């Protein structure tokens with residue numbers, strides 16, 4: 410009855426400001442989606458680093474002249490370095506078979522001798538990785554004669570660490586923009602609908618409608634816009650997560666309430682935005 | 692019970708009404724007669740508190756303009772049925788919903804809304820136009836819709852502002868007959884009009900207003 414009437418009026422209100430309604434829903438959707446992506450990236454940054462960079466942190470290619478004993482002593486030395494979690498030896502043969510796996514052809518087909526160097530792969534502890542200056546360690550190692558080359562597998566990692574530092578700031582900034590943008594869009598749309606319905610509102614007041622009754626359709630409109638925007642954002646994030654999970658299973662862990670929170674955020678924006686407009690323009 | 696006690700309403704331009712006093716008893720028929728610009732509409736606006744008395748006070752049923760809180764105004768207005776000089780019909784909905792609107796506003800149930808709207812439309816003889824839109828109706832028909840909307844919530848008193856304003860004599864008569872019939876059922880009736888000749892044919896009390904003062 411009364412609520413049913415309000416909802417009916419709310420939906421008919423949309424048709425009075427169709428474009429504005431659409432733009433508002435889209436804006437809320439878009440802003441919440443960006444916010445969600447940033448939130449996901451920044452809360453999963455270490456997991457992302459681990460998965461994308463799981464195999465090694467530093468690969469030390471050894472000179473061809475080293476004996477097994479010399480390799481063993483290097484291995485032991487690396488193990489005792491601070492922050493090292495694990496050291497793995499990749500022999501020349503293992504390197505060759507890995508080559509075959511990756512490139513699909515036998516390296517001995519073209520060459521008589523195995524040209525691939527043996528290497529030691531050094532995995533660092535996750536928590537110390539950030540603090541240690543791996544670049545300096547790599548450079549020092551590079552100078553030693555028994556070592557051919559040191560390759561750091563941490564470019565992506567560095568970028569992500571940097572990202573995680575600034576992402577918090579960006580996240581807050583985006584949140585403020587989302588909040589202000591959504592509130593503005595919603596209250597502006599509600600304002601347009603109120604203007605379009607001014608004569609109806611005046612007449613309603615003259616025949617004894619309470620303020621609460623007159624306001625309700627507009628509040629419902631705002632909440633509906635927020636709900637649709639938030640829902641679309643939640644839906645797209647869900648799709649995106651499914652895609653990411655196909656490519657990199659376990660890369661991102663997202664609590665189920667994350668989607669509910671997106672939806673709730675949209676609804677809250679809608680509620681606050683329309684309350685503001687109704688207080689201001691009615 | 693409707694009472695005006697020394698009511699003064701002043702517009703920013705200086706016009707309005709001055710020290711108007713009169714009463715309308717339950718079931719009474721009263722005509723407020725005066726030339727254009729005399730202040731008839733202003734009196735009615737004071738009664739439904741669209742304009743606020745600067746001096747004096749107005750009593751409608753249990754409401755007194757001196758003591759009424761802003762949030763109580765809707766409840767005062769629900770006691771009144773108002774036929775506005777400019778009708779104030781809503782062009783975005785059909786006749787049925789224009790009338791139903793008043794009951795939706797007060798939160799009546801659908802079944803009751805339907806019953807009451809159909810009866811009000813029958814009272815004004817427009818049942819067959821319930822699916823038309825106001826802009827598809829003649830002036831006289833719009834006037835009747837305005838009446839149906841004013842009576843649908845069974846008001847305590849019916850205020851009609853120039854109900855025969857732009858209508859030919861025959862239609863005016865029909866409209867007046869509708870109002871009189873409603874009055875005979877016990878609803879107080881206050882009609883504001885400039886048409887003294889028409890009013891003389893009815894046995895209601897006549898209050899004359901000129902230049903914002905009751906004479």
Ligand SMILES: Nc1ncnc2c1ncn2[C@@H]1O[C@H](COP(=O)(O)OP(=O)(O)OP(=O)(O)O)[C@@H](O)[C@H]1O
Nearest residue numbers: 702704706707726727728729730731732733734885
């Ligand atoms: N909103 C307003 N602002 C300023 N002055 C107004 C306003 N409404 C009415 N007036 C003035 O107040 C006086 C009384 O107006 P009112 O509308 O009450 O007259 P009326 O008797 O209803 O006239 P009519 O028969 O033409 O409807 C007039 O001089 C009018 O110009």
Ligand SMILES: [Mg+2]
Nearest residue numbers: 731732776852
């Ligand atoms: Mg008038």
